[in-house]
Amino acid sequence: xxxxxxxxxxxxxxxxxxxxxxxxxxxxxxxxxxxxxxxxxxxxxxxxxxxxxxxxxxxxxxxxxxxxxxxxxxxxxxxxxxxxxxxxxxxxxxxxxxxxxxxxxxxxxxxxxxxxxxxxxxxxxxxxxxxxxxxxxxxxxxxxxxxxxxxxxxxxxxxxxxxxxxxxxxxxxxxxxxxxxxxxxxxxxxxxxxxxxxxxxxxxxxxxxxxxxxxxxxxxxxxxxxxxxxxxxxxxxxxxxxxxxxxxxxxxxxxxxxxxxxxxxxxxxxxxxxxxxxxxxxxxxxxxxxxxxxxxxxxxxxxxxxxxxxx
Amino acid sequence: xxxxxxxxxxxxxxxxxxxxxxxxxxxxxxxxxxxxxxxxxxxxxxxxxxxxxxxxxxxxxxxxxxxxxxxxxxxxxxxxxxxxxxxxxxxxxxxxxxxxxxxxxxxxxxxxxxxxxxxxxxxxxxxxxxxxxxxxxxxxxxxxxxxxxxxxxxxxxxxxxxxxxxxxxxxxxxxxxxxxxxxxxxxxxxxxxxxxxxxxxxxxxxxxxxxxxxxxxxxxxx
Numbered sequence: 150x151x152x153x154x155x156x157x158x159x160x161x162x163x164x165x166x167x168x169x170x171x172x173x174x175x176x177x178x179x180x181x182x183x184x185x186x187x188x189x190x191x192x193x194x195x196x197x198x199x200x201x202x203x204x205x206x207x208x209x210x211x212x213x214x215x216x217x218x219x220x221x222x223x224x225x226x227x228x229x230x231x232x233x234x235x236x237x238x239x240x241x242x243x244x245x246x247x248x249x250x251x252x253x254x255x256x257x258x259x260x261x262x263x264x265x266x267x268x269x270x271x272x273x274x275x276x277x278x279x280x281x282x283x284x285x286x287x288x289x290x291x292x293x294x295x296x297x298x299x300x301x302x303x304x305x306x307x308x309x310x311x312x313x314x315x316x317x318x319x320x321x322x323x324x325x326x327x328x329x330x331x332x333x334x335x336x337x338x339x340x341x342x343x344x345x346x347x348x349x350x351x352x353x354x355x356x357x358x359x360x361x362x363x364x365x366x367x368x369x370x371x372x373x374x375x376x377x378x379x380x381x382x383x384x385x386x387x388x389x390x391x392x393x394x395x396x397x398x399x400x401x402x403x404x405x406x407x408x409x410x411x412x413x414x415x416x417x418x419x420x421x422x423x424x425x426x427x428x429x430x431x432x433x434x435x436x437x438x439x440x441x442x443x444x445x446x447x448x449x450x451x452x453x454x455x456x457x458x459x460x
Numbered sequence: 461x462x463x464x465x466x467x468x469x470x471x472x473x474x475x476x477x478x479x480x481x482x483x484x485x486x487x488x489x490x491x492x493x494x495x496x497x498x499x500x501x502x503x504x505x506x507x508x509x510x511x512x513x514x515x516x517x518x519x520x521x522x523x524x525x526x527x528x529x530x531x532x533x534x535x536x537x538x539x540x541x542x543x544x545x546x547x548x549x550x551x552x553x554x555x556x557x558x559x560x561x562x563x564x565x566x567x568x569x570x571x572x573x574x575x576x577x578x579x580x581x582x583x584x585x586x587x588x589x590x591x592x593x594x595x596x597x598x599x600x601x602x603x604x605x606x607x608x609x610x611x612x613x614x615x616x617x618x619x620x621x622x623x624x625x626x627x628x629x630x631x632x633x634x635x636x637x638x639x640x641x642x643x644x645x646x647x648x649x650x651x652x653x654x655x656x657x658x659x660x661x662x663x664x665x666x667x668x669x670x671x672x673x674x675x676x677x678x679x680x681x682x
Contacts, residue, residue: 171511171522172500173657173665174595273659283599283640285659328471328479373483373516374596374603380474400515400596408474436475437526 150214151264151299157209157251159354162268162287162299164200167276171399177379178278178286179395181354181418182259185223187447188313189263191454192220192240199267200277202293204260206421207253211262213243215303218265222315224257224419239312245303257419265308269300281354282396311457316446322413323431323439324382327405331370332384340365341390341406342428349389350422354396356383357417359426364388374400380409392417412439468540470533475526476510480536483517490605492517493593494545497670501548502539508532514594514669516603550592550671555637557586557628557675559650566647570613570630581649584608585628585635585675592671600639600657600665604673607635619645626651628675639665650675 153160163186166179180186180203187197202211207226220240221228228235231247237260243249254260270277270288279287288299326333346359366388377383381393383403390406394417409417410431420426468482480499482492496514503512503521511522523532559582560567571578590606597603612633623629623644628637631646638644639656652675657665667673 168510170664171513172595172669173599173663174597174601175599175664274664283657283659325472325474328469328473328481373518374594375479375481375515375518376513376520376596378477378511378520378522398597399513400594405473408477411475433472433475433529440475440526 151268151301152212152214153293153295153297153299154210154212154248155208156293156295156297157204157207159203159205160209160293161203161279161281162200162270162293163203163278164276165198166278166395167274167280167286170274171376171378174399175274176280176282176397176399177395178276178280180261180278181394182223182261182415184316184415184443184447185259185418186261186263188238188315188450189220189222189261191450192222192238192311192313193218193263193265194308195263195265195267199263200270201264201267202262202299204251204262206258207251207260209251211249213245213247213249215301216245216305217243217301218304218308219243219249220263221260222263222313223260224254226251226254226260228252228260236312238314240308240310242308254421258421259418264301265304266302269302280396309457311454313450313453316443318419319413319416321427321429322416323410323435324407324413324428325410325433325436326430327382327407329370329372329404331368332404332406337366337406338430342430345425345427346390348420348422348424348426352420352422354394356391356393356397357420359390359392366390368404370404372402372404374402375405377401377405378408380411380414382406382408394418410436410439412436412443467537470537472529472533473520475529476523478521478523478529478533478536480519480521480540481517482540485517489517490591491545493591493605494548494670495540495543497550498543498545498547499536499539500669502543515596516593548670550668553654553667553671553673555628555652555654555673555675556678556681557650557652558678559585559628563651564628564649566616566629567649570611570647570649573613574610576610581611582677584610585630585649586677586680588635588674590635590673590675592667592669592673594669595665595667598640598642599659600667602636602656602667602673604635607633609633611635613647615645616647619643620648623648624651626653628652
C-alpha cells in the first residue's frame with residue numbers, strides 16, 4: 150500500500166489511455182507525457198502500459214507501507230526518498246515506511262512515478278487511466294486526495310539500479326497545417342508561426358490555452374461540430390489557440406489551425422502557465438521521421454535494458 | 461467550388477488521421493449524415509483504425525499504421541462515392557420521460573415563449589422522431605436531429621451550474637438528454653431514467669450514432 154500524504158496541485162493515476170471509444174464521446178485520458186511514463190515503467194520492469202502516478206508541479210508526498218522499486222521520470226521535482234535525493238530517469242529500491250517527498254519542478258511541469266507492478270485498480274474500457282471530467286477510471290474516478298490508499302504488490306527482491314535518458318526536447322513545436330481554408334491564409338498561418346505564445350493559467354489536462362499581446366487571430370467562424378483529438382489546435386473566437394490534450398472533448402465547433410505532430414505532443418505535458426512556446430508548420434515526411442526517431446529512442450532503451458539483465 | 465459541391469473534401473489532419481468533410485454539400489444534412497453512418501459501418505469492417513469518429517456531416521478516422529495514410533485517403537473517396545445512405549440501420553430507443561413539475565422546471569417557460577400550453581409542448585416533443593446524428597461533448601451525449609421548429613428556443617441567459625443527469629432539455633434547435641450531471645444552458649423540460657452512459661456497461665453507451673429514438677410520456681406506458 151502507498152499512502153498519499155500530500156497530492157500537490159494535481160495527482161492522478163494514468164496509463165496510456167482509452168482508445169476506440171471516441172465515437173461515444175469518451176476522451177482518451179492517460180499520461181500527458183507517455184514517453185516519460187514508458188521509460189519510468191521500463192526501468193522498474195513494468196509493461197509500457199502499466200499505470201503510474203502523474204504528479205503536477207510537485208509539493209507532493211507519498212509514504213510506502215511496503216517495499217517496492219520506483220522510478221521517476223519527466224520534470225525534475227528535486228525528489229527525496231527517506232531524506233536522500235533521488236533523480237529522474239533512475240530506479241530506486243524503497244523500504245517499508247519510507248517517504249517520497251517532491252519539491253517543485255524547476256523545469257517542466259509533470260513527473261511520472263512508476264511503481265514495480267503498478268497500482269492495483271480495475272480497468273474500465275481496457276484502461277486504468279483516470280477520466281476526471283467523466284468521473285471513472287483510476288481508483289475512484291477522481292484526482293488523488295490526501296490519505297488515499299493505493300494498493301500495490303510488495304517487492305523486496307534485488308533489482309539492478311539503472312538509468313535512461315529522456316528523448317531530446319525541442320523549443321519549436323512542429324505542426325501539420327489545418328483543414329480549414331478560412332484559416333489557411335498567409336495572414337493566419339504567418340501570425341501563428343511567428344508568434345511567441347504564452348501558456349495561459351486556464352490550461353489543464355483538457356488543453357493548453359495560448360495567449361499573446363496584440364493578437365491578430367480574432368475571428369467569427371463557427372463550424373458544424375467536427376472530431377477533434379489530442380494535438381488538434383482549435384482557434385477560439387478571441388484568437389487564442391487551444392492545443393487539445395488527452396482529456397479534451399471528442400468533437401468541437403472551433404476551426405482548426407493545425408495538428409501538433411505525434412512526436413512533439415508530449416512536450417505540452419511539461420509546459421506550465423507562463424512558459425513560452427513557438428510553432429512551425431512541417432510536412433508529413435518530417436512528422437514521420439520525427440516519430441521514427443522517438444520510436445528508435447525507445448527501441449534502444451529496450452535493447453540496453455535487455456543487455457543489462459543478461460549480464 | 462465545384463469539387464466541394466459534388467464530392468466531400470478529404471483532408472489529411474496528421475500522419476495518422478484523415479477528415480472527410482461533407483459540410484459544404486448541397487444535400488440536406490440528414491441524408492448526408494446517413495451516408496456518414498454507412499461509411500462508419502464500412503470502416504468498422506476493417507482492422508485499420510484506432511477510432512472512427514462521425515461528427516456533423518463529417519467523419520474522422522485515426523489510423524493504427526501511419527504508413528497506410530495514402531491508401532486510406534484514396535479508399536475513403538472511393539467508398540464515399542459508392543456508398544448507399546440506407547446501408548446503415550440503427551436501433552430504436554424509447555425514452556420514457558416525466559415532463560414538467562420538479563422534473564422539468566423550464567417547461568412552463570418554453571410553453572410561454574412559444575405561446576403554447578405545457579401540454580402542447582409535451583405533445584410536440586413526444587411526437588417527434590429523432591435521429592442520433594453523433595455523440596460528443598461528454599460520454600454518451602447524443603446530438604439529435606428532428607426537434608420540431610415550433611420548439612426551437614434560445615438558450616438560457618444564465619446557464620445552470622448543475623443540470624442533473626437524465627435531464628431532457630431544449631437548446632436552440634436541438635433537444636438532448638444529459639448523460640451526467642454537468643453545467644448547461646439548455647431548458648430542462650423533463651427527466652428520464654434511461655442510462656445513456658455507464659462506464660461499467662459493454663458497450664458503455666446505450667445509444668450509438670445512427671440510432672433513432674422517441675420520447676414517450678411516463679403516463680402513456682403506465
